Amino acid sequence: MEATAPPLSxxxxxxxxxxxxxxxxxxxxxxxxxxxxxxxLEAGSLYSHIKSKQELLHRICFRLADDFFAGxxxxxxxADESAATQLRYAIESHVWVLTQDVxxxxxxxHEWRHLSEPARTEFLALRERYEVGFRLxxxxxxxxxxxxxxxxxxxxxxxxxxxxxxxTWYKPEGKMPPSDIAHRLAEQLLSGLRV
Amino acid sequence: MEATAPPLSxxxxxxxxxxxxxxxxxxxxxxxxxxxxxxxLEAGSLYSHIKSKQELLHRICFRLADDFFAGxxxxxxxADESAATQLRYAIESHVWVLTQDVxxxxxxxHEWRHLSEPARTEFLALRERYEVGFRLxxxxxxxxxxxxxxxxxxxxxxxxxxxxxxxTWYKPEGKMPPSDIAHRLAEQLLSGLRV
DNA sequence: TAAGGTTCCTAACGTTCGTTAGCAAGCCTG
DNA sequence: CAGGCTTGCTAACGAACGTTAGGAACCTTA
Numbered sequence: 001m002e003a004t005a006p007p008l009s010x011x012x013x014x015x016x017x018x019x020x021x022x023x024x025x026x027x028x029x030x031x032x033x034x035x036x037x038x039x040x041l042e043a044g045s046l047y048s049h050i051k052s053k054q055e056l057l058h059r060i061c062f063r064l065a066d067d068f069f070a071g072x073x074x075x076x077x078x079a080d081e082s083a084a085t086q087l088r089y090a091i092e093s094h095v096w097v098l099t100q101d102v103x104x105x106x107x108x109x110h111e112w113r114h115l116s117e118p119a120r121t122e123f124l125a126l127r128e129r130y131e132v133g134f135r136l137x138x139x140x141x142x143x144x145x146x147x148x149x150x151x152x153x154x155x156x157x158x159x160x161x162x163x164x165x166x167x168t169w170y171k172p173e174g175k176m177p178p179s180d181i182a183h184r185l186a187e188q189l190l191s192g193l194r195v
Numbered sequence: 196m197e198a199t200a201p202p203l204s205x206x207x208x209x210x211x212x213x214x215x216x217x218x219x220x221x222x223x224x225x226x227x228x229x230x231x232x233x234x235x236l237e238a239g240s241l242y243s244h245i246k247s248k249q250e251l252l253h254r255i256c257f258r259l260a261d262d263f264f265a266g267x268x269x270x271x272x273x274a275d276e277s278a279a280t281q282l283r284y285a286i287e288s289h290v291w292v293l294t295q296d297v298x299x300x301x302x303x304x305h306e307w308r309h310l311s312e313p314a315r316t317e318f319l320a321l322r323e324r325y326e327v328g329f330r331l332x333x334x335x336x337x338x339x340x341x342x343x344x345x346x347x348x349x350x351x352x353x354x355x356x357x358x359x360x361x362x363t364w365y366k367p368e369g370k371m372p373p374s375d376i377a378h379r380l381a382e383q384l385l386s387g388l389r390v
Numbered sequence: 391t392a393a394g395g396t397t398c399c400t401a402a403c404g405t406t407c408g409t410t411a412g413c414a415a416g417c418c419t420g
Numbered sequence: 421c422a423g424g425c426t427t428g429c430t431a432a433c434g435a436a437c438g439t440t441a442g443g444a445a446c447c448t449t450a
Contacts (some may be wrong), residue, residue, distance in 0.1 A: 161360030184349060
């Protein structure tokens with residue numbers, strides 16, 4: 001546990017404020033003047049720290065992509081675990097990353113379309129690769145008779161959909177800690193509703 | 196089956212094109228000049244048919260809200276059905292509305308935040324009311340021992356999340372007809388993945 | 391004390407934005 | 421054929437946009 005968080009660099013403060021604004025207002029509807037005012041600056045001053053508005057979005061999106069991949073790699077590195085168990089770990093890791101920075105997650109999930117090329121194409125390729133990781137886990141789980149689904153690709157999409165809706169309702173100050181949320185989500189998605 | 200669709204009024208054409216642009220570009224990032232060009236018009240000409248850009252978004256969002264409520268009402272009117280069965284019908288209705296106009300659905304789900312007040316607040320109230328409808332079905336299903344979940348509110352959110360992700364990947368020209376998608380989604384969400 | 395980096399300012403640039411005004415051609419209805 | 425509705429144009433409005441230039445404080449390090 002850290003006693004006090006180290007003071008954020010000015011650049012990090014800008015990233016953080018931009019993330020919050022991009023989340024609530026959307027990237028296109030957030031002006032640099034709004035962002036500057038939220039930081040107590042004039043608009044032009046921002047450009048002593050950043051190169052462009054686009055750079056802000058790029059950093060937010062790709063930093064989170066890194067986090068998701070790192071978490072997935074850690075969740076699936078234990079080769080002696082069953083695919084179903086690895087899937088549970090991957091789900092919990094995904095939820096963990098989402099809850100660690102809900103604002104950045106929301107931007108990651110909804111504002112990537114405003115990335116300019118070639119970043120946008122690169123981003124989509126990363127997302128596709130991440131989804132494939134989940135799909136392979138589900139397929140292996142089916143082969144090992146631990147999971148059951150008529151269509152692994154279909155199941156993957158709905159599973160990630162359920163997880164990715166979380167930033168729209170999750171409040172960090174809520175009663176349920178992220179670990180509980182992760183566990184409950186994994187349980188429900190793996191077990192369904194039916195008796 | 197209709198032999199030929201009636202020609203769309205100019206206003207309806209504008210709505211349709213605006214929906215497609217709002218979906219792919221986002222509301223804020225779509226200019227009236229872009230919209231006009233997609234229709235083969237000059238920007239000023241649009242205002243012979245509509246009052247404002249905001250009006251376009253308003254009509255798209257609230258028309259779809261009407262469709263969702265109408266479908267839900269039809270799905271749950273048979274009082275002799277169990278809650279679990281009504282839930283299945285409601286899921287299938289939801290998927291049906293989504294697939295009938297994927298572009299409008301995507302706008303409905305992602306661009307409502309750009310509604311100006313008081314429309315935005317009104318919209319959120321409608322969405323809340325809709326979610327309550329689903330939550331009550333799940334709760335009744337649990338009471339009737341047809342469904343099982345530790346937290347009905349939680350289950351409702353993940354269920355709608357799975358459904359609402361559909362417009363991001365559904366292609367109308369795909370092989371799977373909407374009725375199959377609806378059935379499969381309902382099956383998976385009610386049964387889960389586990390053997 | 392000198393040098394260099396960090397931080398922020400004012401002022402302005404060219405562009406694009408949503409929207410309006412005024413006008414005109416074509417159409418259906420009487 | 422007259423009236424009005426639909427449809428579309430050109431031209432322009434004030435405002436807001438992202439970004440840049442040039443300068444001035446301040447802090448740290450040599």
